[in-house]
Amino acid sequence: MNKLFRCCGALALGLALAAGGALGAPTPAGFVRAQGTQFTLDGKPYRYVGANYWYGGLLATQGPAGKARLATELDFLKQHGVANLRVMVGAEGLSNGYQYRVLQPLQPTQGQFDERIMAGLDYLLAELGKRQMKAVLHFTNTWEWSGGLGQYLEWNGYTGQPLPKNPGYSWDKYRAYIAQFYTCTPCQDAVATYIRYVLARTNSLTHKKYVNDPAIMAWEIINEPRPMLPAATPAFEAWMKQTAALVKSIDPNHLLTTGSEGDIATDNDMAVYERLHADPHIDYLTIHIWPKNWGWFRDTATAKGFPAVLARTTAYVNKHAAEAQKLGKPLVVEEFGLPRDGQTFTPAATTALRDQYCGALFGMAKGNTPASRVIAGYNFWAFGGAARPVPGQVFWKPGDAYMGDPGGEEQGLNSVFDADQSTWAVIDQYSKTIR
Template sequence: MNRKLVKFSIVLIVWMFCPDYLLHAQENFVKQSGTQFTINGKPYNYVGTNYWYGGLLALKGKEGKKRLKKELNFLKKNGVNNLRVMVGAEGVLEYKYSVPHADALQPQKGIYRDSILYGLDYLLNEMEKRNMKAVLHFTNTWDWSGGLGQYLEWNGYSPQLHSKVENYDWNKYRDYITQFYKCEPCKDDVDNYIKYVLKHKNSINGINYVSDPTIMSWQIINEPRPMRTVNNQPFLDWIKNTASLIKSIDSNHLLSTGSEGDIASDNDMTIYKAMHADENIDYLTIHMWPKNWGWFKDTAMNANMDTIFKKAEIYTEKHVAIAQELNKPLVIEEFGMPRDLSSFDTASPTNNRNLFYKKVFSLQTKHTIIAGTNFWAFGGLARPIEGQIFWKEGDDYMGDPGGEEQGLNSVFSSDKATWKIIKLFSKKLKN
């Protein structure tokens, strides 16, 4: 038989019968190489955004898909190629500010809806067409998507406490959520949910999630917190065990924690370091929230910008030091700032926000170990409804989840001055 024909036959047989995860084993996946990310051996640095609702838009019929495509095209045009997205919401979600029951991936304990995961399938397929990468977080510390409190409630604990309700108490919320780390059936439920997602095959392009290079990284949870020091070790054990589970199923993708930094553990850096020292965690993350963390008061941003910049430098640099010690990349994966005078009006200026974005981008330039930034959050084509502060079911999703004022931190497609800064920095990174 002709030698060339034999070679062709072998290649054809491999192509026909080899699993897709082997065919894609090294191609186009984001990898960690010391303190940097690479794709096919070349450095990968990025400007990204948080698009938590991206996997829900395709569930809204033709108009939802149309909006999604327009927004992805807009992001691509403006140099944003990395999207941090929620995998799915959990629970009955009767809380009026949460993702509604109709959009919950896990509406009841152990019940998963492929019809909802279709939205993420659609998003990933559209992102692949545009050469974009996704960071996907499984669950949430906060109640706007169900999160850890929902697993407690499913396993016999009292109904979870919600924010933005009468008599809300932050310390009681902490006491409630911290119980998760000693709730074995709760942790089993999260494991089962993760297994369901990791074993999923994209219903549109037929690619197994574990074999899809469009996914840059899985993320255990959005903003993990032990909540109480008494549960620091159970918290670390849960992070470690969950990371091990994910990597045992999917060794193709990077894995991250979703951490805000040491503020999540009452400024105890040993907890942050221990989380990220784990061999299964590929890079470090931090978030920065000047308003939420009291770096300025109310509308007094103008008078406090120098203080905000200084605190941003200090917070970033102490986490950079840990990243250097662990020899892993760092990503500033959430950072946000209200519009001037804390207005929710899209016609209001964003001068202070723009200055803060410039500051964060300058930190990425200064510290090459910072391989990526994801601003919070992309509001896209949605707009706040005049006279209505909070989201209600049926409204368009935007960057601000239901429990937050609509327009608080969202960067809308109409925010031209902000997009100019983002696009300029993205070009600078490429060069």
């Protein structure tokens, strides 16, 4: 970033802060704010390289060993400049024989909440606060691995949810099933009850109300919202809008975002993405980037397709950066990943392409480019910490350690383990540069 841009940016930021102080309530200390296309923290620019740590709130529920692992991993992350973690608030529903679902739900049955799971989230937030780290917390999920929207449909009489890896599953059947959520009033009421429950909580350890806790940077309505079918788009947008208004009516202190992947979630209809993030209750834009899942390279031919992956990634970021600039809000690249070289899942496999990919993405926040002026943060997918896949076992089983890959994904596929030294070298470099 050149000196002229720094100077002008600082002047603009100062004017924005002065206007905020004059026109609104004083900003509570320790809370992240959106000021134009960047974040601020206590009056200073706040930019970050963060991680996804979806299971972070579950570790403390596993007794002394889980708490010890959590403390070690948070210290490790902080040492590497990773102080922003994207975490699941809680899972919904019991497994009912589906082995790939999170087996420690916050909401075992509709409207019934497990205090032990919330105590685990309390513990995580208390530990983050001690380390001056921040959490981005998403309420629910489009996908089945944590219950999500499909669970609310099941609870309200919509039978026959197609589940991945089960007989009869297809993507088209799953889309059609989930799209029903946006016209299911009891389902939406149940999510609203869940959100109110969480936002009304007082941390059992710090005695801070969640709405007053600066360890929380932001809330997210849902992980990867999608209308699923074009015909469901109006109802989908209406639900997102009313849910955003609900969150902000209870908690005006924290930032709020959507959790969106970008326009790929709406069949490349950028107008839908723009309307979602133009909502005045939505403070910043998000995108996710999944070259493997989106078919940007074939099978295990990551190296062969890598130049095209980089080109498509750059174009995808730039397209959404233009939307962020248009709306005058920050952009966070909050999920991205690439398999280990050769798409083997063992930690012994190298990560040369992943490292190069992360470096290219992080590098887009440098300099004085349209993208660099709106990118305010990154959360790579995902921190696997000290966990390791069970040798000879592909998918998660009860009793296995949690890692970055949810149960329905190959364990080790996208996890960044604490021993991945070459990846941490890239993260170290850019976490300092971006800050």
